[in-house]
Amino acid sequence: MAETEDKSPGPPGDEGPPGGNGWRREYWRKNLRLMVVLLAIWFVVPFGLGIFFVEQLNQITIGGFPLGFWFAQQGSIYVFLLLILVYCLMMDRIDKEFGVEERDEAPASGSAAAGDAATEDGSKEGGDS
Template sequence: MSTPQNGGGDGKPAVYHHEGGNMPAHDHHDTEVLSEASVRGYWHANLQLLGVLLAVWFIVSFGFGILFAEPLNSIQFFGFKLGFWWAQQGSIYVFIALIAIYVVAMKRIDRRYGVDDD
């Protein structure tokens, strides 16, 4: 159970503490308030990143795996037709890379807009 301290109309923000001996440490993030422009910028950057990564995901999975499979099958890759290999293995590697790219990029965006955990 959490109980508020302050915030009772005296102009100070409420700070919630957990009952028991496990009280979280408070730092400068407890009193920070982001401006509306900063929030909009953060979400714009977030949605832009998601749009780019989803476009790459679509091209890799649907484009290379289905639409361009026949032209890619004319190329041999490790003894397999490239279209087949790409649909079975290559797209998985790209998906893993997209996850890593998302993590790194979101950490940068979080730091840029001041919403990081550090």
């Protein structure tokens, strides 16, 4: 996507990473680090607590639920939901930090009012080739 490169300014400051696109590596690294942490939790909760150690956890009962059974049929789903929410919020922060957030978007509350034409940032077409 040539367009992104053309517009990326050489960092005015000197503590920016070397080269005009050093920020990209930094951005991608932060993204990957976040992803790996969240995916680790994604794996441990359902498979660890809900499957591999279910018999041990079932010795504990809370509110009528054997704990392992609860993780398998309820808890995992709540954890998944939380993981995606954390990812969305953290990525919003990272996007802002690197100045790559999108303009004119509809707020997350989903207002349909925003004009259709104004919502594209124009970079999409650049990726088609």
